[in-house]
Amino acid sequence: MNYSTLILDIIYLVASVTFILGLKMLSKPESARSGNLIAAVGMTAAILGTIFLHQGAISSIVYILLFGGIAIGTIIGWLAAKKVKMTAMPQLVSIFNGMGGACAALISLMEFPEHAHSPKLAIMVMAGLIIGSVSFSGSVVAFLKLNGNLNSNPRLPFYNIINAIILVFTLGHGVYMAVAGVDSMNMAVMTMGFALLYGVLFVLPIGGADMPVVISLLNSFTGLAAAAGGFLYHNEVMLTGGILVGSAGTLLTVAMCEGMNRSLFSVVFGAFGAGSAAAAGPGAGATGGTVKDISVADTAVLMNYAKKVVIVPGYGLAVAQAQHVMHELEALLEERGVDVKYAIHPVAGRMPGHMNVLLAESNVDYSKLKEMEDINPEFDTTDVVFIVGANDVVNPAAKNNPQSPIYGMPILEVDRAKSIIVNKRSMSAGYAGIDNELFYNPKTSMLFGDAKKVVTDLVAELKSM
Protein backbone atom coordinates (compact mmCIF):
# COMPACT_ATOMS: atom_id res chain seq x y z
CA MET A 1 0.00 0.00 0.00
CA ASN A 2 1.19 3.41 -0.95
CA TYR A 3 1.78 5.66 2.06
CA SER A 4 0.39 8.85 0.61
CA THR A 5 -2.89 7.16 -0.37
CA LEU A 6 -3.10 5.78 3.15
CA ILE A 7 -2.49 9.20 4.66
CA LEU A 8 -5.10 10.69 2.35
CA ASP A 9 -7.61 8.05 3.48
CA ILE A 10 -6.91 8.93 7.10
CA ILE A 11 -7.34 12.63 6.36
CA TYR A 12 -10.68 11.89 4.69
CA LEU A 13 -11.77 9.86 7.68
CA VAL A 14 -10.84 12.64 10.07
CA ALA A 15 -12.58 15.22 7.86
CA SER A 16 -15.76 13.14 7.84
CA VAL A 17 -15.66 12.99 11.63
CA THR A 18 -15.23 16.77 11.83
CA PHE A 19 -18.30 17.20 9.62
CA ILE A 20 -20.40 15.02 11.89
CA LEU A 21 -19.05 16.65 15.03
CA GLY A 22 -19.43 20.09 13.50
CA LEU A 23 -23.09 19.53 12.64
CA LYS A 24 -23.73 18.09 16.09
CA MET A 25 -22.17 21.12 17.77
CA LEU A 26 -23.96 23.51 15.42
CA SER A 27 -27.26 22.36 16.83
CA LYS A 28 -26.47 23.67 20.33
CA PRO A 29 -26.14 27.40 21.01
CA GLU A 30 -23.09 27.09 23.29
CA SER A 31 -20.98 25.03 20.95
CA ALA A 32 -22.26 26.22 17.59
CA ARG A 33 -19.36 28.48 16.73
CA SER A 34 -16.67 25.96 17.54
CA GLY A 35 -18.62 23.36 15.59
CA ASN A 36 -18.45 25.51 12.50
CA LEU A 37 -14.72 26.02 13.00
CA ILE A 38 -14.05 22.31 13.46
CA ALA A 39 -15.87 21.47 10.23
CA ALA A 40 -13.92 24.22 8.46
CA VAL A 41 -10.61 22.77 9.67
CA GLY A 42 -11.65 19.31 8.46
CA MET A 43 -12.61 20.75 5.10
CA THR A 44 -9.28 22.55 4.73
CA ALA A 45 -7.42 19.33 5.55
CA ALA A 46 -9.44 17.41 2.96
CA ILE A 47 -8.76 20.03 0.28
CA LEU A 48 -5.02 20.28 0.97
CA GLY A 49 -4.71 16.51 1.22
CA THR A 50 -6.44 16.02 -2.12
CA ILE A 51 -4.04 18.41 -3.80
CA PHE A 52 -0.72 17.50 -2.21
CA LEU A 53 -1.16 13.75 -1.88
CA HIS A 54 -2.28 13.34 -5.46
CA GLN A 55 -0.58 10.55 -7.40
CA GLY A 56 0.93 11.20 -10.77
CA ALA A 57 2.52 14.05 -12.61
CA ILE A 58 0.76 17.37 -12.71
CA SER A 59 1.57 19.98 -15.29
CA SER A 60 2.34 23.50 -14.17
CA ILE A 61 -0.66 24.97 -15.98
CA VAL A 62 -2.93 22.77 -13.88
CA TYR A 63 -1.25 23.94 -10.71
CA ILE A 64 -1.62 27.57 -11.72
CA LEU A 65 -5.32 27.13 -12.54
CA LEU A 66 -5.90 25.17 -9.34
CA PHE A 67 -4.34 27.66 -6.96
CA GLY A 68 -5.61 30.59 -8.99
CA GLY A 69 -9.15 29.26 -8.76
CA ILE A 70 -8.88 28.62 -5.04
CA ALA A 71 -7.43 32.11 -4.49
CA ILE A 72 -10.17 33.82 -6.50
CA GLY A 73 -12.93 31.81 -4.81
CA THR A 74 -11.48 32.47 -1.36
CA ILE A 75 -11.15 36.21 -1.86
CA ILE A 76 -14.61 36.69 -3.35
CA GLY A 77 -16.28 34.33 -0.88
CA TRP A 78 -14.56 35.87 2.11
CA LEU A 79 -15.32 39.43 1.10
CA ALA A 80 -18.95 38.66 0.24
CA ALA A 81 -19.47 36.88 3.54
CA LYS A 82 -17.83 39.65 5.55
CA LYS A 83 -19.33 42.63 3.77
CA VAL A 84 -22.92 41.54 3.36
CA LYS A 85 -25.47 43.27 5.54
CA MET A 86 -26.99 40.99 8.12
CA THR A 87 -30.41 41.57 6.59
CA ALA A 88 -29.19 40.17 3.28
CA MET A 89 -27.80 36.98 4.78
CA PRO A 90 -30.51 34.58 3.60
CA GLN A 91 -29.92 35.39 -0.06
CA LEU A 92 -26.18 35.05 0.41
CA VAL A 93 -26.59 31.57 1.86
CA SER A 94 -28.81 30.79 -1.10
CA ILE A 95 -26.26 31.94 -3.67
CA PHE A 96 -23.41 30.06 -1.98
CA ASN A 97 -25.57 26.98 -2.16
CA GLY A 98 -26.12 27.63 -5.85
CA MET A 99 -22.35 27.81 -6.38
CA GLY A 100 -21.97 24.36 -4.85
CA GLY A 101 -24.71 23.02 -7.10
CA ALA A 102 -23.10 24.54 -10.18
CA CYS A 103 -19.76 23.05 -9.16
CA ALA A 104 -21.32 19.57 -8.89
CA ALA A 105 -23.05 19.98 -12.26
CA LEU A 106 -19.84 21.08 -13.99
CA ILE A 107 -17.90 18.15 -12.56
CA SER A 108 -20.53 15.73 -13.81
CA LEU A 109 -20.53 17.31 -17.24
CA MET A 110 -16.76 16.94 -17.53
CA GLU A 111 -16.80 13.37 -16.29
CA PHE A 112 -19.59 12.44 -18.67
CA PRO A 113 -17.55 11.41 -21.75
CA GLU A 114 -15.40 9.10 -19.65
CA HIS A 115 -18.21 7.22 -17.96
CA ALA A 116 -20.90 7.29 -20.64
CA HIS A 117 -20.43 3.62 -21.48
CA SER A 118 -20.61 2.32 -17.94
CA PRO A 119 -24.29 2.52 -16.93
CA LYS A 120 -23.49 2.21 -13.22
CA LEU A 121 -21.28 5.25 -13.17
CA ALA A 122 -23.19 7.09 -15.86
CA ILE A 123 -26.25 7.10 -13.61
CA MET A 124 -24.18 8.83 -10.92
CA VAL A 125 -22.95 11.34 -13.47
CA MET A 126 -26.54 12.04 -14.49
CA ALA A 127 -27.64 12.32 -10.85
CA GLY A 128 -24.92 14.87 -10.11
CA LEU A 129 -25.68 16.75 -13.30
CA ILE A 130 -29.43 16.97 -12.77
CA ILE A 131 -29.48 17.59 -9.03
CA GLY A 132 -26.63 20.08 -9.21
CA SER A 133 -28.28 22.01 -12.02
CA VAL A 134 -31.66 22.14 -10.29
CA SER A 135 -29.96 23.33 -7.12
CA PHE A 136 -28.05 26.00 -9.02
CA SER A 137 -30.87 27.54 -11.01
CA GLY A 138 -33.30 27.19 -8.10
CA SER A 139 -30.90 28.94 -5.75
CA VAL A 140 -30.38 31.77 -8.20
CA VAL A 141 -34.14 32.31 -8.42
CA ALA A 142 -34.39 32.16 -4.61
CA PHE A 143 -31.58 34.70 -4.42
CA LEU A 144 -33.34 37.06 -6.82
CA LYS A 145 -36.60 36.72 -4.91
CA LEU A 146 -35.07 37.37 -1.51
CA ASN A 147 -33.03 40.22 -2.90
CA GLY A 148 -36.19 41.84 -4.19
CA ASN A 149 -35.20 41.64 -7.87
CA LEU A 150 -38.02 39.28 -8.57
CA ASN A 151 -41.23 39.95 -6.76
CA SER A 152 -43.89 38.11 -8.63
CA ASN A 153 -44.77 34.49 -8.10
CA PRO A 154 -46.03 33.65 -11.57
CA ARG A 155 -48.13 30.57 -11.84
CA LEU A 156 -48.96 29.26 -15.26
CA PRO A 157 -52.20 27.37 -15.65
CA PHE A 158 -51.82 23.67 -14.82
CA TYR A 159 -48.62 24.67 -13.16
CA ASN A 160 -48.03 21.51 -11.18
CA ILE A 161 -48.76 19.37 -14.19
CA ILE A 162 -46.32 21.27 -16.41
CA ASN A 163 -43.67 21.07 -13.71
CA ALA A 164 -44.25 17.39 -13.17
CA ILE A 165 -43.97 16.70 -16.89
CA ILE A 166 -40.68 18.57 -17.13
CA LEU A 167 -39.36 16.79 -14.06
CA VAL A 168 -40.32 13.35 -15.32
CA PHE A 169 -38.92 14.17 -18.72
CA THR A 170 -35.61 15.39 -17.27
CA LEU A 171 -35.22 12.34 -15.06
CA GLY A 172 -36.31 9.99 -17.84
CA HIS A 173 -33.88 11.58 -20.25
CA GLY A 174 -31.05 11.20 -17.72
CA VAL A 175 -31.84 7.57 -16.99
CA TYR A 176 -32.20 6.78 -20.68
CA MET A 177 -28.81 8.28 -21.44
CA ALA A 178 -27.15 6.33 -18.65
CA VAL A 179 -28.75 3.00 -19.48
CA ALA A 180 -28.45 3.28 -23.26
CA GLY A 181 -24.88 4.50 -22.97
CA VAL A 182 -25.46 7.62 -25.05
CA ASP A 183 -22.13 9.40 -25.24
CA SER A 184 -23.13 12.54 -27.10
CA MET A 185 -21.99 15.62 -25.22
CA ASN A 186 -24.80 17.62 -26.79
CA MET A 187 -27.32 15.28 -25.24
CA ALA A 188 -25.69 15.73 -21.83
CA VAL A 189 -25.83 19.50 -22.22
CA MET A 190 -29.49 19.11 -23.12
CA THR A 191 -30.15 17.17 -19.92
CA MET A 192 -28.45 19.97 -18.03
CA GLY A 193 -30.60 22.53 -19.83
CA PHE A 194 -33.79 20.74 -18.83
CA ALA A 195 -32.62 20.43 -15.24
CA LEU A 196 -31.79 24.14 -15.12
CA LEU A 197 -35.23 24.95 -16.50
CA TYR A 198 -36.87 22.73 -13.92
CA GLY A 199 -34.96 24.47 -11.11
CA VAL A 200 -36.31 27.83 -12.24
CA LEU A 201 -39.87 26.58 -12.62
CA PHE A 202 -39.67 24.79 -9.29
CA VAL A 203 -38.82 27.88 -7.25
CA LEU A 204 -40.51 30.60 -9.32
CA PRO A 205 -44.09 30.12 -8.06
CA ILE A 206 -43.09 29.66 -4.44
CA GLY A 207 -43.22 32.91 -2.64
CA GLY A 208 -43.42 34.72 0.57
CA ALA A 209 -42.71 33.07 3.81
CA ASP A 210 -41.81 29.76 2.21
CA MET A 211 -38.49 30.83 0.73
CA PRO A 212 -36.34 29.66 3.70
CA VAL A 213 -37.83 26.20 3.37
CA VAL A 214 -36.96 26.16 -0.32
CA ILE A 215 -33.39 27.22 0.36
CA SER A 216 -33.06 24.51 2.96
CA LEU A 217 -34.43 21.97 0.50
CA LEU A 218 -32.05 23.08 -2.26
CA ASN A 219 -29.30 22.90 0.32
CA SER A 220 -29.92 19.21 0.85
CA PHE A 221 -30.14 18.75 -2.93
CA THR A 222 -26.63 20.09 -3.33
CA GLY A 223 -25.54 17.67 -0.63
CA LEU A 224 -26.91 14.80 -2.71
CA ALA A 225 -25.19 16.13 -5.83
CA ALA A 226 -21.90 16.15 -3.93
CA ALA A 227 -22.56 12.60 -2.75
CA ALA A 228 -23.14 11.48 -6.35
CA GLY A 229 -19.69 12.85 -7.10
CA GLY A 230 -18.36 10.86 -4.15
CA PHE A 231 -19.74 7.68 -5.66
CA LEU A 232 -18.20 8.50 -8.99
CA TYR A 233 -14.71 9.01 -7.65
CA HIS A 234 -14.97 6.47 -4.87
CA ASN A 235 -14.16 9.43 -2.70
CA GLU A 236 -15.23 8.86 0.90
CA VAL A 237 -15.17 12.43 2.13
CA MET A 238 -17.41 13.69 -0.67
CA LEU A 239 -19.84 10.87 -0.02
CA THR A 240 -20.02 11.34 3.75
CA GLY A 241 -20.15 15.14 3.60
CA GLY A 242 -22.76 15.12 0.85
CA ILE A 243 -25.06 12.51 2.35
CA LEU A 244 -24.74 14.06 5.79
CA VAL A 245 -25.96 17.40 4.46
CA GLY A 246 -28.56 15.66 2.34
CA SER A 247 -30.18 13.90 5.26
CA ALA A 248 -29.62 16.58 7.92
CA GLY A 249 -30.81 19.20 5.45
CA THR A 250 -33.99 17.28 4.73
CA LEU A 251 -34.72 16.95 8.43
CA LEU A 252 -34.03 20.65 8.91
CA THR A 253 -36.40 21.47 6.06
CA VAL A 254 -39.13 19.44 7.73
CA ALA A 255 -38.42 21.12 11.08
CA MET A 256 -38.76 24.52 9.44
CA CYS A 257 -42.08 23.52 7.90
CA GLU A 258 -43.26 22.40 11.32
CA GLY A 259 -42.31 25.81 12.72
CA MET A 260 -44.79 27.31 10.28
CA ASN A 261 -47.24 24.47 10.66
CA ARG A 262 -47.13 23.73 6.97
CA SER A 263 -46.33 20.50 5.21
CA LEU A 264 -43.45 20.27 2.79
CA PHE A 265 -45.95 19.17 0.18
CA SER A 266 -48.03 22.32 0.47
CA VAL A 267 -44.92 24.48 0.36
CA VAL A 268 -43.78 22.95 -2.89
CA PHE A 269 -47.09 22.37 -4.60
CA GLY A 270 -49.55 24.66 -2.88
CA ALA A 271 -50.17 28.23 -3.84
CA PHE A 272 -49.16 30.57 -1.08
CA GLY A 273 -50.99 33.84 -1.03
CA ALA A 274 -51.64 33.51 -4.73
CA GLY A 275 -55.38 33.81 -4.43
CA SER A 276 -55.57 36.16 -1.51
CA ALA A 277 -52.80 38.54 -2.51
CA ALA A 278 -55.02 40.18 -5.06
CA ALA A 279 -57.64 40.90 -2.45
CA ALA A 280 -55.17 42.45 -0.07
CA GLY A 281 -53.99 45.53 -1.87
CA PRO A 282 -52.90 48.62 0.07
CA GLY A 283 -55.53 49.60 2.56
CA ALA A 284 -57.81 46.79 1.56
CA GLY A 285 -60.95 47.20 3.52
CA ALA A 286 -62.00 43.60 3.08
CA THR A 287 -61.74 42.96 6.78
CA GLY A 288 -63.83 46.03 7.48
CA GLY A 289 -63.64 48.26 10.50
CA THR A 290 -61.59 51.36 10.96
CA VAL A 291 -57.98 51.90 11.74
CA LYS A 292 -56.94 54.10 14.63
CA ASP A 293 -53.86 56.33 14.47
CA ILE A 294 -51.62 57.23 17.37
CA SER A 295 -48.92 59.89 17.66
CA VAL A 296 -45.34 59.38 18.79
CA ALA A 297 -45.97 61.50 21.88
CA ASP A 298 -48.96 59.41 22.95
CA THR A 299 -47.01 56.21 22.36
CA ALA A 300 -44.18 57.52 24.54
CA VAL A 301 -46.61 58.31 27.37
CA LEU A 302 -48.22 54.91 27.09
CA MET A 303 -44.88 53.14 27.26
CA ASN A 304 -43.47 55.31 30.01
CA TYR A 305 -46.26 54.43 32.38
CA ALA A 306 -46.48 50.80 31.43
CA LYS A 307 -45.18 48.05 33.68
CA LYS A 308 -44.42 45.65 30.95
CA VAL A 309 -43.70 46.27 27.29
CA VAL A 310 -43.18 43.52 24.75
CA ILE A 311 -41.54 44.41 21.46
CA VAL A 312 -42.38 42.29 18.43
CA PRO A 313 -39.69 42.89 15.83
CA GLY A 314 -40.16 41.90 12.21
CA TYR A 315 -38.25 42.15 9.02
CA GLY A 316 -39.38 45.78 8.63
CA LEU A 317 -37.27 46.65 11.67
CA ALA A 318 -34.24 45.06 10.10
CA VAL A 319 -34.76 46.71 6.72
CA ALA A 320 -34.99 50.11 8.36
CA GLN A 321 -31.82 49.24 10.33
CA ALA A 322 -33.73 50.22 13.45
CA GLN A 323 -32.40 47.45 15.69
CA HIS A 324 -29.74 49.67 17.29
CA VAL A 325 -32.09 52.51 18.19
CA MET A 326 -34.58 49.89 19.34
CA HIS A 327 -32.01 48.68 21.83
CA GLU A 328 -31.66 52.29 22.99
CA LEU A 329 -35.42 52.53 23.52
CA GLU A 330 -35.38 49.28 25.46
CA ALA A 331 -32.52 50.49 27.70
CA LEU A 332 -34.28 53.79 28.34
CA LEU A 333 -37.52 52.09 29.35
CA GLU A 334 -35.68 49.61 31.55
CA GLU A 335 -34.00 52.53 33.32
CA ARG A 336 -37.45 53.80 34.21
CA GLY A 337 -38.48 50.51 35.66
CA VAL A 338 -40.39 49.15 32.71
CA ASP A 339 -39.98 45.46 32.06
CA VAL A 340 -39.06 45.12 28.38
CA LYS A 341 -38.90 41.91 26.40
CA TYR A 342 -38.65 40.93 22.78
CA ALA A 343 -41.04 38.36 21.36
CA ILE A 344 -39.33 36.41 18.63
CA HIS A 345 -41.48 34.37 16.32
CA PRO A 346 -39.66 31.31 14.95
CA VAL A 347 -39.88 32.67 11.43
CA ALA A 348 -39.45 36.35 12.20
CA GLY A 349 -37.24 37.96 9.61
CA ARG A 350 -36.64 36.02 6.46
CA MET A 351 -35.38 32.79 8.01
CA PRO A 352 -35.83 31.02 11.32
CA GLY A 353 -33.42 32.56 13.79
CA HIS A 354 -32.68 35.51 11.53
CA MET A 355 -34.19 38.03 13.96
CA ASN A 356 -32.11 36.74 16.86
CA VAL A 357 -28.96 37.33 14.85
CA LEU A 358 -30.02 40.84 13.91
CA LEU A 359 -30.87 41.84 17.48
CA ALA A 360 -27.79 40.19 18.93
CA GLU A 361 -25.80 42.28 16.47
CA SER A 362 -27.09 45.43 18.13
CA ASN A 363 -26.13 44.19 21.60
CA VAL A 364 -29.57 43.25 22.83
CA ASP A 365 -29.16 40.94 25.80
CA TYR A 366 -29.78 37.34 24.77
CA SER A 367 -31.97 36.72 27.82
CA LYS A 368 -34.41 39.42 26.69
CA LEU A 369 -35.21 37.52 23.51
CA LYS A 370 -38.18 35.29 24.24
CA GLU A 371 -39.30 32.52 21.97
CA MET A 372 -42.93 32.22 21.01
CA GLU A 373 -43.92 29.46 23.44
CA ASP A 374 -42.38 31.36 26.35
CA ILE A 375 -43.82 34.76 25.59
CA ASN A 376 -47.39 33.85 24.59
CA PRO A 377 -48.59 33.21 28.18
CA GLU A 378 -47.04 36.54 29.19
CA PHE A 379 -49.16 38.68 26.90
CA ASP A 380 -52.04 38.56 29.42
CA THR A 381 -49.96 40.62 31.82
CA THR A 382 -48.47 42.90 29.19
CA ASP A 383 -49.51 46.55 29.07
CA VAL A 384 -48.14 47.55 25.70
CA VAL A 385 -47.17 45.43 22.73
CA PHE A 386 -45.06 47.33 20.25
CA ILE A 387 -45.02 45.66 16.84
CA VAL A 388 -42.32 46.99 14.56
CA GLY A 389 -42.30 45.88 10.96
CA ALA A 390 -43.89 42.52 11.71
CA ASN A 391 -47.15 41.48 10.19
CA ASP A 392 -47.90 37.87 9.33
CA VAL A 393 -46.51 36.52 12.61
CA VAL A 394 -49.16 38.43 14.58
CA ASN A 395 -52.04 37.89 12.18
CA PRO A 396 -55.00 36.40 14.08
CA ALA A 397 -56.24 34.94 10.79
CA ALA A 398 -53.76 32.14 11.38
CA LYS A 399 -55.92 31.14 14.33
CA ASN A 400 -59.46 31.93 13.34
CA ASN A 401 -59.74 32.00 9.56
CA PRO A 402 -59.53 28.56 7.96
CA GLN A 403 -59.61 30.24 4.54
CA SER A 404 -56.38 32.10 5.19
CA PRO A 405 -53.24 30.76 3.54
CA ILE A 406 -51.42 31.06 6.84
CA TYR A 407 -54.17 29.27 8.78
CA GLY A 408 -52.62 26.95 11.33
CA MET A 409 -49.32 28.78 11.62
CA PRO A 410 -48.59 29.42 15.30
CA ILE A 411 -48.60 33.16 15.98
CA LEU A 412 -47.66 35.56 18.73
CA GLU A 413 -50.93 36.12 20.55
CA VAL A 414 -50.51 39.85 20.94
CA ASP A 415 -54.25 40.53 21.11
CA ARG A 416 -54.18 39.28 24.70
CA ALA A 417 -52.26 42.39 25.78
CA LYS A 418 -53.95 45.56 27.06
CA SER A 419 -52.93 47.74 24.13
CA ILE A 420 -51.23 47.13 20.84
CA ILE A 421 -49.20 49.63 18.89
CA VAL A 422 -48.27 48.71 15.35
CA ASN A 423 -45.55 50.52 13.51
CA LYS A 424 -45.70 50.09 9.75
CA ARG A 425 -44.83 52.22 6.81
CA SER A 426 -48.25 51.84 5.27
CA MET A 427 -51.30 49.63 5.35
CA SER A 428 -49.84 47.30 2.75
CA ALA A 429 -49.92 43.57 3.30
CA GLY A 430 -47.08 41.58 4.80
CA TYR A 431 -44.67 39.19 3.14
CA ALA A 432 -47.32 36.53 2.78
CA GLY A 433 -49.43 39.06 0.91
CA ILE A 434 -52.53 38.89 3.09
CA ASP A 435 -54.56 41.39 5.07
CA ASN A 436 -54.28 41.58 8.84
CA GLU A 437 -57.41 42.01 10.92
CA LEU A 438 -55.30 42.83 13.96
CA PHE A 439 -54.98 46.37 12.63
CA TYR A 440 -58.76 46.79 12.96
CA ASN A 441 -58.82 45.53 16.54
CA PRO A 442 -60.20 48.21 18.91
CA LYS A 443 -57.14 47.73 21.10
CA THR A 444 -54.78 48.43 18.21
CA SER A 445 -53.34 51.80 17.32
CA MET A 446 -51.30 52.38 14.20
CA LEU A 447 -48.10 54.38 14.34
CA PHE A 448 -47.24 54.97 10.70
CA GLY A 449 -43.75 55.80 9.54
CA ASP A 450 -40.30 54.43 8.88
CA ALA A 451 -39.31 52.18 11.78
CA LYS A 452 -35.98 53.87 12.41
CA LYS A 453 -37.42 57.37 12.38
CA VAL A 454 -40.37 56.46 14.56
CA VAL A 455 -38.25 54.69 17.18
CA THR A 456 -35.69 57.52 17.16
CA ASP A 457 -38.49 60.03 17.75
CA LEU A 458 -39.85 57.82 20.52
CA VAL A 459 -36.48 57.80 22.25
CA ALA A 460 -36.24 61.59 21.98
CA GLU A 461 -39.79 61.99 23.29
CA LEU A 462 -39.12 59.68 26.23
CA LYS A 463 -35.92 61.49 27.10
CA SER A 464 -37.79 64.79 27.33
CA MET A 465 -40.36 63.37 29.71
Added chain:
Amino acid sequence: MEHILSFFSSHQQMLFMLILMVFVGIEVIGHVPSVLHTPLMSGANAIHGVVIVGAILVLLNADPNKPLTLVFGFLAVILGTLNVVGGFVVTDRMLEMFKKKPKK
Protein backbone atom coordinates in the same frame (compact mmCIF):
# COMPACT_ATOMS: atom_id res chain seq x y z
CA MET B 1 -31.11 -7.65 -11.93
CA GLU B 2 -27.56 -8.64 -12.73
CA HIS B 3 -26.72 -4.99 -13.08
CA ILE B 4 -28.07 -4.21 -9.65
CA LEU B 5 -26.19 -7.09 -8.06
CA SER B 6 -22.91 -6.18 -9.67
CA PHE B 7 -23.49 -2.57 -8.70
CA PHE B 8 -23.95 -3.69 -5.13
CA SER B 9 -20.85 -5.84 -5.03
CA SER B 10 -18.62 -3.22 -6.61
CA HIS B 11 -19.89 -0.42 -4.38
CA GLN B 12 -20.61 -2.37 -1.24
CA GLN B 13 -18.55 -0.16 1.05
CA MET B 14 -19.92 3.02 -0.44
CA LEU B 15 -23.48 1.81 -0.01
CA PHE B 16 -22.89 0.91 3.62
CA MET B 17 -21.48 4.32 4.24
CA LEU B 18 -24.36 5.97 2.43
CA ILE B 19 -27.00 4.25 4.54
CA LEU B 20 -25.18 4.90 7.79
CA MET B 21 -24.62 8.55 6.96
CA VAL B 22 -28.32 9.06 6.29
CA PHE B 23 -29.02 7.97 9.86
CA VAL B 24 -26.13 9.93 11.32
CA GLY B 25 -27.37 13.06 9.56
CA ILE B 26 -30.85 12.65 10.97
CA GLU B 27 -29.61 11.77 14.43
CA VAL B 28 -27.04 14.51 14.69
CA ILE B 29 -29.38 17.47 14.29
CA GLY B 30 -32.40 16.14 16.13
CA HIS B 31 -34.12 18.66 18.42
CA VAL B 32 -32.34 21.72 17.17
CA PRO B 33 -33.86 24.94 18.57
CA SER B 34 -35.42 27.12 15.89
CA VAL B 35 -33.04 29.93 16.83
CA LEU B 36 -30.27 27.89 15.28
CA HIS B 37 -32.04 26.88 12.09
CA THR B 38 -30.41 29.58 10.00
CA PRO B 39 -26.82 29.03 11.20
CA LEU B 40 -27.27 25.28 10.95
CA MET B 41 -28.52 25.54 7.39
CA SER B 42 -25.63 27.82 6.57
CA GLY B 43 -23.13 25.47 8.22
CA ALA B 44 -24.53 22.48 6.35
CA ASN B 45 -24.33 24.59 3.21
CA ALA B 46 -20.61 25.05 3.79
CA ILE B 47 -20.13 21.32 4.39
CA HIS B 48 -21.60 20.27 1.07
CA GLY B 49 -18.94 22.51 -0.38
CA VAL B 50 -16.88 19.32 -0.06
CA VAL B 51 -17.84 18.95 -3.71
CA ILE B 52 -14.73 21.10 -4.24
CA VAL B 53 -12.71 17.91 -3.75
CA GLY B 54 -14.32 16.58 -6.92
CA ALA B 55 -13.49 19.78 -8.77
CA ILE B 56 -9.87 19.52 -7.67
CA LEU B 57 -9.71 15.90 -8.81
CA VAL B 58 -11.13 16.84 -12.21
CA LEU B 59 -8.55 19.54 -12.65
CA LEU B 60 -5.67 17.38 -11.41
CA ASN B 61 -6.57 14.62 -13.84
CA ALA B 62 -7.28 16.99 -16.69
CA ASP B 63 -5.34 16.68 -19.90
CA PRO B 64 -3.32 19.94 -20.17
CA ASN B 65 -3.88 19.86 -23.92
CA LYS B 66 -7.64 20.17 -23.65
CA PRO B 67 -8.34 23.81 -22.94
CA LEU B 68 -12.08 23.31 -22.49
CA THR B 69 -11.58 20.81 -19.65
CA LEU B 70 -9.10 23.16 -18.03
CA VAL B 71 -11.48 26.11 -18.24
CA PHE B 72 -14.41 24.14 -16.82
CA GLY B 73 -12.23 22.65 -14.11
CA PHE B 74 -10.97 26.09 -13.21
CA LEU B 75 -14.55 27.40 -13.03
CA ALA B 76 -15.64 24.45 -10.91
CA VAL B 77 -12.79 25.08 -8.46
CA ILE B 78 -13.76 28.74 -8.14
CA LEU B 79 -17.43 27.87 -7.56
CA GLY B 80 -16.60 25.16 -5.03
CA THR B 81 -14.21 27.42 -3.13
CA LEU B 82 -16.86 30.15 -3.03
CA ASN B 83 -19.27 27.66 -1.49
CA VAL B 84 -16.77 26.46 1.13
CA VAL B 85 -15.15 29.74 2.14
CA GLY B 86 -18.25 31.90 1.89
CA GLY B 87 -20.31 29.30 3.71
CA PHE B 88 -18.02 28.90 6.68
CA VAL B 89 -17.25 32.61 7.01
CA VAL B 90 -20.87 33.71 6.90
CA THR B 91 -21.85 31.02 9.41
CA ASP B 92 -19.11 32.18 11.72
CA ARG B 93 -20.31 35.74 11.37
CA MET B 94 -23.83 34.74 12.32
CA LEU B 95 -22.69 32.73 15.31
CA GLU B 96 -20.37 35.46 16.49
CA MET B 97 -23.51 37.44 17.30
CA PHE B 98 -24.78 34.72 19.56
CA LYS B 99 -22.01 34.79 22.11
CA LYS B 100 -23.09 35.95 25.53
CA LYS B 101 -22.45 39.59 26.13
CA PRO B 102 -21.21 40.62 29.59
CA LYS B 103 -23.97 42.40 31.50
CA LYS B 104 -23.51 46.11 31.83
